[in-house]
Amino acid sequence: MNHAHPKPPEASAGLPQWPDRIFDVLTASRIKQVAYVPDGGHARLIESCRQAPAMRTIGLTTEEEGIALCAGAWLGGDRSVLLMQSSGVGNCINMLSLIQVCKFPLLTLVTMRGEWGEFNPWQIPMGSTTETALNTAGIGTVRADAPDAVEDVVHHAASMAFDGGAAVAVLLSQKLIGAKVFVPGGTAI
Amino acid sequence: MSAEKSLDRRDAVLRLLADRGETVVVTGLGSPTYDVAAAGDHDRNFYLWGAMGGAAMTGLGIALAQPDVPVLVVTGDGEMLMGMGSFAAIAKQAPANLTVVVIDNELYGETGAQETHTASGADLAAIAKACGVKNTCTITDMERVDALAQDVHKVGAGPRIAVLKVARTSTKKTLAIREGAYIKARLRMALGLSVD
Numbered sequence: 573m574n575h576a577h578p579k580p581p582e583a584s585a586g587l588p589q590w591p592d593r594i595f596d597v598l599t600a601s602r603i604k605q606v607a608y609v610p611d612g613g614h615a616r617l618i619e620s621c622r623q624a625p626a627m628r629t630i631g632l633t634t635e636e637e638g639i640a641l642c643a644g645a646w647l648g649g650d651r652s653v654l655l656m657q658s659s660g661v662g663n664c665i666n667m668l669s670l671i672q673v674c675k676f677p678l679l680t681l682v683t684m685r686g687e688w689g690e691f692n693p694w695q696i697p698m699g700s701t702t703e704t705a706l707n708t709a710g711i712g713t714v715r716a717d718a719p720d721a722v723e724d725v726v727h728h729a730a731s732m733a734f735d736g737g738a739a740v741a742v743l744l745s746q747k748l749i750g751a752k753v754f755v756p757g758g759t760a761i
Numbered sequence: 762m763s764a765e766k767s768l769d770r771r772d773a774v775l776r777l778l779a780d781r782g783e784t785v786v787v788t789g790l791g792s793p794t795y796d797v798a799a800a801g802d803h804d805r806n807f808y809l810w811g812a813m814g815g816a817a818m819t820g821l822g823i824a825l826a827q828p829d830v831p832v833l834v835v836t837g838d839g840e841m842l843m844g845m846g847s848f849a850a851i852a853k854q855a856p857a858n859l860t861v862v863v864i865d866n867e868l869y870g871e872t873g874a875q876e877t878h879t880a881s882g883a884d885l886a887a888i889a890k891a892c893g894v895k896n897t898c899t900i901t902d903m904e905r906v907d908a909l910a911q912d913v914h915k916v917g918a919g920p921r922i923a924v925l926k927v928a929r930t931s932t933k934k935t936l937a938i939r940e941g942a943y944i945k946a947r948l949r950m951a952l953g954l955s956v957d
Contacts, residue, residue: 604826605822605825605826628825628854630821630825630850630853630854631850631853632846632850633846633847633849633850634846636814636815637815637818637844637846637847637850638818639812639815640812640814640815640816640817640818640819640822640844641818641819641821641822641850642822643815643819643822644787644818644819644820644821644822644823644824644825644826645822645823645825645826646822646945646949647785647807647819647822647823647826647945647948647949647952648785648822648823648824648825648826648827648830648952649826649827649949649952649954650822650825650826652822666811666812666813667812667814667815669811669812670809670811670812670815670819670941673811673941673942674941674942674944674945675941675942675945676945737957
């Protein structure tokens with residue numbers, strides 16, 4: 573798994589605000605369990621959720637754990653969200669049978685790799701099939717390409733999940749997040 | 762190790778569930794689902810017939826949402842081997858109301874009794890401990906099953922992982938409810954939640 577996206581912004585000034593808008597929607601949607609696999613595109617949102625007293629962040633070792641966790645959360649009366657990267661969608665496929673068979677609501681926010689300006693060929697097979705894979709597994713998809721659209725898209729996806737009882741993935745496009753810039757000889761952490 | 766695999770799985774599960782009170786029970790697919798069904802259907806049972814590797818995490822989600830309700834996951838060694846990362850997630854969250862009991866017969870019973878990796882030494886209790894779960898044990902006698910049965914229906918000090926070494930004898934496949942949407946709604950209602 574390569575979950576490297578651009579580094580999270582340290583401060584909000586002059587930086588994209590859409591992760592904060594997602595946090596606002598999750599708060600308004602009364603999300604309590606936030607399952608995630610670390611991902612640079614979600615880093616700011618994960619940190620906001622980690623600091624929110626009303627939310628509990630649950631770090632996963634692999635994405636399909638999050639599908640089962642979200643099912644359990646709903647059984648116990650909590651609303652949840654799963655944050656992951658497109659590469660992780662492939663890991664979830666069989667576990668999604670749990671969502672489909674039991675008709676669980678599901679909200680997952682997927683940061684896309686392998687599309688807009690991708691430099692890493694290993695991201696392209698999964699990134700280019702993420703939407704098809706989700707749809708084939710019975711998960712609806714909506715896409716956000718522009719910063720101004722993110723809040724509305726996530727809000728309506730959350731409504732479909734928790735009011736409509738649907739399983740919905742929001743695909744946050746690589747165009748929105750920004751293609752990762754690989755600097756040969758640069759510093760790796 | 763054959764001398765250690767002496768427990769009767771049906772008897773052990775029956776004893777674990779005899780005085781279950783408010784406990785929610787999640788089962789891993791295959792024989793653990795049949796074992797729990799054989800002990801008697803219950804509106805706080807959530808049976809998995811698939812989603813292999815997901816039983817412990819389903820239990821974790823319930824445990825975090827209902828911290829005052831004991832949650833017991835009953836699963837098998839093959840299912841748990843597929844979801845070993847769950848031990849690390851459970852250790853980090855440390856829910857005091859979650860117990861995972863692994864019914865370990867060292868076999869994939871559903872697919873022709875091929876040996877699992879526990880037959881060649883993979884130690885699920887040790888793996889759970891190494892993942893950070895403090896309360897782990899491997900049980901080979903019924904007295905300790907009875908002692909475990911006293912604990913699993915109470916909120917404790919942290920998550921527990923117990924591996925029960927059971928005999929390889931075949932058991933009758935007791936049909937648990939397969940309609941997932943129904944058992945989902947039934948469990949929510951039993952917990953006093955809305956159906957949807």
